[in-house]
Amino acid sequence: MSITVTWNNKSKTLIQTTFADPYTLQEFREARKKWHRMIKGVDYIVPILLDMSETYEPPEGIMREFIAIHRTPNPRQGHIYIIGMNPIYEKLSKHLFDGVVDQTKAVKVIESVDEVIVT
Numbered sequence: 001m002s003i004t005v006t007w008n009n010k011s012k013t014l015i016q017t018t019f020a021d022p023y024t025l026q027e028f029r030e031a032r033k034k035w036h037r038m039i040k041g042v043d044y045i046v047p048i049l050l051d052m053s054e055t056y057e058p059p060e061g062i063m064r065e066f067i068a069i070h071r072t073p074n075p076r077q078g079h080i081y082i083i084g085m086n087p088i089y090e091k092l093s094k095h096l097f098d099g100v101v102d103q104t105k106a107v108k109v110i111e112s113v114d115e116v117i118v119t
Contacts (some may be wrong), residue, residue: 015047025059080106
């Protein structure tokens, strides 16, 4: 599988999803299901890091899948942090995630995992 989903640390305070080319929309959907299962095992808000720094050719339709993250979030899903988003999609992301009302579930494009805020 070209997408891995793991806890970033032993304290289970951050879910890290790492992408590698090529990956499919179905693999992305399965990754989302996995982080939903992981979040169900804790009783606090968990941010999710999407490390896309090794992806250069995202599959067609991936932006709809990113938008879906906010349509069906787990109540304990925190911010989504994205590292290494394709520059074209990064420009579009501001418009695609505009409608996110709940700021606790905001999407942030970042440069490093050090920018992730874990509460």
